[in-house]
Amino acid sequence: EPEVTQTPSHQVTQMGQEVILRCVPISNHLYFYWYRQILGQKVEFLVSFYNNEISEKSEIFDDQFSVERPDGSNFTLKIRSTKLEDSAMYFCASSEPGPSNQPQHFGDGTRLSIL
Amino acid sequence: RKEVEQDPGPFNVPEGATVAFNCTYSNSASQSFFWYRQDCRKEPKLLMSVYSSGNEDGRFTAQLNRASQYISLLIRDSKLSDSATYLCVVNRNYGQNFVFGPGTRLSVLP
Numbered sequence: 001e002p003e004v005t006q007t008p009s010h011q012v013t014q015m016g017q018e019v020i021l022r023c024v025p026i027s028n029h030l031y032f033y034w035y036r037q038i039l040g041q042k043v044e045f046l047v048s049f050y051n052n053e054i055s056e057k058s059e060i061f062d063d064q065f066s067v068e069r070p071d072g073s074n075f076t077l078k079i080r081s082t083k084l085e086d087s088a089m090y091f092c093a094s095s096e097p098g099p100s101n102q103p104q105h106f107g108d109g110t111r112l113s114i115l
Numbered sequence: 116r117k118e119v120e121q122d123p124g125p126f127n128v129p130e131g132a133t134v135a136f137n138c139t140y141s142n143s144a145s146q147s148f149f150w151y152r153q154d155c156r157k158e159p160k161l162l163m164s165v166y167s168s169g170n171e172d173g174r175f176t177a178q179l180n181r182a183s184q185y186i187s188l189l190i191r192d193s194k195l196s197d198s199a200t201y202l203c204v205v206n207r208n209y210g211q212n213f214v215f216g217p218g219t220r221l222s223v224l225p
Binding site for chain 1: 146147149153156157158159160161164202206211212213214215216217218
């Protein structure tokens, strides 16, 4: 069964540093997403991406965040100048066309620890 | 009112029991509804989509009541492997923005 893959599985970074989280969505999917989950809290939407542009973003997704699809397979989340409160599990997801009624398939996440 | 609310749990049930989870959502424009499960420190995994007419997948039955903005999940003949947190997920308006409930934790006991 096709999977969403994420790298690295765990990233430890000093506060103030930039970090890039990487995802390879399922190959025939056209919609891509990033979510985060702070330990013990619910999963929170960050951003959705379609046709090489952001289609929706949450209030969490401020100027320190950016997303990119640098080639035909990768989808990245960049966090500039990380803060302690950015420590969380970050999940990438993808879905087939017809986004509003298509389930999203999640990668196994990157645990980001900011020191 | 929170966008998606779920039974606070946890639910501790014996193997073989039937258990039901409830979920309410606040946005009447929501169009798509799902149940996901999440094991500890793992990614959410799709359990089932929820359709207006209700739907069943093996031991799992999902119901949607649009008028009451209420979704339910029924698990019959609980297995030890059903132990997880069950997440009610609703899309926000017509878009791609999924809103997750806080989850209801289920422990199935031998």
